[in-house]
Amino acid sequence: MSLIVVGSMAFDAIETPFGKVDKIVGGAATYVAYAAANFVKPVQQVSIVGYDFPTEEMEELKGRGVQLEGVEIIPDKKSFFWSGRYHEDMNSRDTLITDLNVLADFNPKVPDSYQDSEFLMLGNLAPAVQISVIKQMKKRPKLIAMDTMNFWMEIALPELQQLLTMVDVLMINDAEARQLTGQYSLVKAAKDILTMGPKYLVIKKGEHGALLFHGDSVFFAPALPLEDVFDPTGAGDTFAGGFMGYLAKTKDVSFDNMKTAIIVGSAMASFCVEKFGATRLKEINHQDIDARIRQFKELVNFDIELV
Ligand code: AMP
Numbered sequence: 001m002s003l004i005v006v007g008s009m010a011f012d013a014i015e016t017p018f019g020k021v022d023k024i025v026g027g028a029a030t031y032v033a034y035a036a037a038n039f040v041k042p043v044q045q046v047s048i049v050g051y052d053f054p055t056e057e058m059e060e061l062k063g064r065g066v067q068l069e070g071v072e073i074i075p076d077k078k079s080f081f082w083s084g085r086y087h088e089d090m091n092s093r094d095t096l097i098t099d100l101n102v103l104a105d106f107n108p109k110v111p112d113s114y115q116d117s118e119f120l121m122l123g124n125l126a127p128a129v130q131i132s133v134i135k136q137m138k139k140r141p142k143l144i145a146m147d148t149m150n151f152w153m154e155i156a157l158p159e160l161q162q163l164l165t166m167v168d169v170l171m172i173n174d175a176e177a178r179q180l181t182g183q184y185s186l187v188k189a190a191k192d193i194l195t196m197g198p199k200y201l202v203i204k205k206g207e208h209g210a211l212l213f214h215g216d217s218v219f220f221a222p223a224l225p226l227e228d229v230f231d232p233t234g235a236g237d238t239f240a241g242g243f244m245g246y247l248a249k250t251k252d253v254s255f256d257n258m259k260t261a262i263i264v265g266s267a268m269a270s271f272c273v274e275k276f277g278a279t280r281l282k283e284i285n286h287q288d289i290d291a292r293i294r295q296f297k298e299l300v301n302f303d304i305e306l307v
Contacts, residue, residue: 001040001118001119001248001249001251002040002041002042002043002044002114002116002117002118002119002248003036003040003043003044003117003119003120003121003244003245003248004044004046004070004110004114004117004119004120004121004133004141005029005032005033005036005043005044005045005046005121005123005241005244006029006046006047006108006120006121006122006123006125006129006130006133007027007028007029007032007046007047007121007122007123007124007125007147007237008027008028008029008030008047008080008082008103008123008124008125009025009027009029009030009045009047009048009049009053009071009079009080010025010026010027010030010079010080010081010082010103011023011024011025011026011052011053011079011080011081011082012024012025012026012027012081012082012083012084012233012277013081013082013083013084013096013097014026014083014084014085014086014231014233014276014277015084015085015086016085016086016090016230016231016232017086017088017090018228018230018231019230019276021276021277024276024277024279025053025054025057025277025278026082026233026234026277026278027047027080028123028124028147028234028237029045029046029047029123029237030057030061030234030237030278031234031237031238031241031272031278031281032121032123032237032238032240032241032244033045033061033064033066033241034061034064034238034241034278034281034282035237035238035239035240035241035242035245035265035268035272035281036121036241036242036244036245036248037061037064037065037066037241037245038242038245038268038284038286038289039242039245039246039248039249039264040119040245040248040249041065042065042066042067043064043065043066043067043245044066044067044069044070044111044113044114044117045061045066045067045068045070045071046070046071046108046109046110046114046133047070047071047072047108048071048072048073048074048080048102048103048105048106048108049071049072049073049074049079049080049102050073050074050077050078050079050101050102051073051074051075051076051077051078052078052079053073053079058071060282067113067114069111069113069114070108070109070110070111070114072102072108072109074102074105077101077102078099078101078102079101079102080099080100080101080102080103081097081098081099081101082095082097082098082099083095083096083097083098084096084233086231086232090206090207090229090232091206091207091232093232103125106125106129107129107132108129108132108133108136109136110133110136110137115137115138115139116139117141118141118142118143118248118251119141119142119143119244119247119248120133120134120137120141120143120144120145121145121146121240121241121244122134122144122145122146122147122167123147123237123240124147124148124149124152124237126152126156126159127148127152127156127159127160127162127163128156128159130146130163131159131162131163131166134163134166134167142251142253143168143169143244143247143253144166144167144168144169145167145168145169145170145171145240145243145244146163146167146169146170146171147171147172147236147237147240148160148163148170148172148176149172149176150175150176150179153176153179153180161196163197164193164196164197164198165196165197166197167197167198168198168199168200168253169198169199169200169201169202170193170197170198170200170201170202171201171202171204171236171239171240171243172201172202172203172204173203173204173205173206173236174186174203174204174205177189177190177193177201177203180192180193181193186203186211187218189203190203190211190213190218193213194213194214194215199214199215200212200213200214200255200258201213201214202243202262202265204236204239205223206223206232206235207223207225207229208222208223209221209222209223209266210223210239210262210265210266212255212258212259212262214255214258217255219255219258219259219262221259221262221263221265221266221296221300222266222296222299222300223266223269223270224266224267224270224292224295224296224299225299226270226273226274228274229273229274230273230274230275230276231273231275231276231277232272232273233276233277234272234277234278235269235272235273236269238265238268238269238271238272238281239262239265239266239268239269240265241265241268242261242264242265242266242267242268242269243258243261243262243264243265244261245264246260246261246264246265247261263293263296263297264293266296267289267292267293267295267296268281268289270292271284271288271289271292
């Protein structure tokens with residue numbers, strides 16, 4: 001079983017109350033791949049980088065079972081660069097710089113060798129680009145999930161609305177769900193979004209966990225209360241990688257299995273925030289992941305007797 005991941009591979013500059021890095025490898029697809037490769041192989045990457053993207057990072061990804069045939073390297077341009085600064089509470093950030101560089105001309109091509117994949121994760125990109133990837137699939141994958149952001153709601157709403165009719169799972173944060181629907185109540189926002197196309201909706205609430213909606217059902221996964229959140233960059237993408245990686249591994253796309261998948265996604269995201277960039281994701285092994293998932297079980301496990 002394989003998982004196709006489409007999205008940015010980038011350099012980031014990040015400033016948090018705990019420190020600062022000027023240039024670290026990031027990008028949505030990078031985080032998704034590092035997280036998902038713990039559960040499913042191969043991860044089939046579709047992205048674009050410039051001449052400056054480190055070969056060691058490519059080798060590291062390959063060594064973890066990430067195929068890079070779908071990653072275009074542009075010899076005379078720089079990789080996408082993003083810079084952000086977090087506020088004191090770490091729940092919000094300001095984007096300081098977005099240098100699209102190679103991403104400005106990203107016209108992804110899905111290699112033939114990826115065509116059998118049954119799982120597709122569309123990272124945050126222009127909706128038209130995400131649509132073009134779905135259209136290239138000769139057989140519709142069993143499960144298509146997507147991320148997006150407020151920017152696309154502002155400048156490409158018609159394309160975004162078309163894309164929503166083509167996917168199974170939408171993963172967004174609470175502010176984005178409110179913006180997309182104009183509803184403050186997340187339950188009302190979820191009801192509206194589930195009429196727009198996706199059958200499943202994940203609303204991420206940062207340190208307050210994540211909600212999974214499907215029909216009239218709802219499930220909640222907390223975030224692990226961590227003493228120090230060092231850098232939240234990529235937590236959402238890491239969540240998506242854990243979620244989709246687990247579903248691809250188990251090949252079960254039922255609501256019940258998605259409940260487990262959002263716990264797995266939350267566990268992976270809890271590692272991501274412990275160090276800058278994807279540093280922590282590269283250090284952990286299966287034992288660390290199992291132990292963290294057990295911690296999550298303990299966190300929400302309680303006996304109650306109704307009298
Ligand atoms: P997250 O913290 O989950 O929102 O993801 C942060 C990652 O997304 C960073 O590593 C950035 O390189 C990448 N990123 C930021 N803005 C964009 C954008 N407009 N398009 C694609 N990737 C982006």
